[in-house]
Amino acid sequence: MDSASATSLIIATYNWAEALHCSLLSVSKQKVLPREVIIADDGSDNRTRDVINRMQDGFPVPLIHVWHEDLGFRKSQILNKAIGRCTGSYVIQVDGDVLLHSSFIADHLAAAERGAFIRGTRARLTPAKTEELLRNAETNVSFFSRGVYNRLNAVRLPVLRSLGQRKEMKSRSVRGSNLAYWKDDFLRVNGYNNDLSGWGHEDEELAARFINNNIIKKIVKLSAVQYHLHHNELPRSSEPHHRRIIQHTLLTKVKRCSNGYENLH
Template identity: 70%
Template sequence: MNFVPATALIIATYNWPEALHCCLLSVARQTLLPTEVIIADDGSDVRTWTVINKMRKFLPIQVLHVWQEDDGFRKTQILNKAVSQCSADYVVQVDGDVILHPSFIADHLSAAESGVFVRGSRARLTPTKTLDTLRSQNTKIGFYSNGVHNRLNAVRMPFFQQLGQRKEMKSRSVRGSNLAFWKADFIRVNGYNNELNGWGHEDEELAARFINNGICKKIVKLGAVQFHLHHQELPKPNEGLHREVIDQTLTSKIKNCIDGYEKLY
């Protein structure tokens, strides 16, 4: 795009301070820093507060810590609260258990355009590589590193990134761990659905409402690369219910959720 919008990097986290530390170290290595970093904390204990305060010394930008009481998995609510604290026009959203390629923010901003939201690329680290990374705090990970699954997702080729981009009006395979959108579009669809508590598809449901409002999904390959630290999967007792909500959103062309961003006020 022809201009660089003010950009907020939102990092969702819950009680994995070692991973969050690595994530923030990778933020500090960005070739183009975001305007601000906002930690969306779903009730972590004091260890996370300690990591954030430590990393503020290494990041020459504002780092906000938006916290809510630990009352079960309420990621949708804390993300809505985090977006409400953004002063920026554009939001890049990740989880606190990923390592960002040094050009992650720059690639996202290169892909940003009016009328779209963006889904980036994610490679995975093996359990052994994850443990080694957490112990060493070495976030210099790339395509050629040992212990990388889905290695093709780790390819970054800036001169060919446009060839690796495509658009579609589908909400499938959208992950909040590598997502970017305009704050105005997020408010337009009333943000995340607060009724989706527990793990499962809250990002796809948000994407479905983006699409129902004519906001297109842009899939980015060969850029906007991140590396996901290995961990055990979370329990999914509400996944079936969440899937029903997505199906209803798509079938009925629902453009806004009832209990969303606006319920914060």
């Protein structure tokens, strides 16, 4: 796929305005820009709104803020609402606590293909490196930087791109922080499952339904590089319930969730 004009970038966020600021700075430095950036905001306070308002005027593409009230972790619902605002036919999805390599969007467009969704990876940043970047509102980080671990995920080698790609019909290890799919495929499976509230596995469950519709997972390494800012782990009390929902989706080959995108539009 070679048309950025057909691509919407979604950034999921919740109450970490400093990280979102740095993430948006890394988006603004993309060599290939999406047609729009949509912030899927799961009920952040005014600090996040202030960052978005401050950046909107000078941002190189439309920057759209989709917000709902903070009633606990409702990432599935806010992503469904945000995708309802997308005008692109292709969706690249990240979290608001990652910094994107300047070729991130270009790499995703190069990997895109019909009948597939993309699962990328991420390098991680130490607490000290994270604090330094946030304090200085910087995005300058690379494979060679101090404070990077899972460092192999920071390798970008376009000439070896094909060696870094493989396909499998398994939903495991899919994370919404580095994910891309066709919007019509997303609508076919009725989007994210709103029954998954609280932390955990909403992206994996979506991926399971993609696979049940014969949409293959394409794993991308050596490109689409991103760096994850350090933070404490979120509470995981919902995880066992979510795992049961995934198991049901896998075992019964669910193709569409009953409570998803269409229930919010």
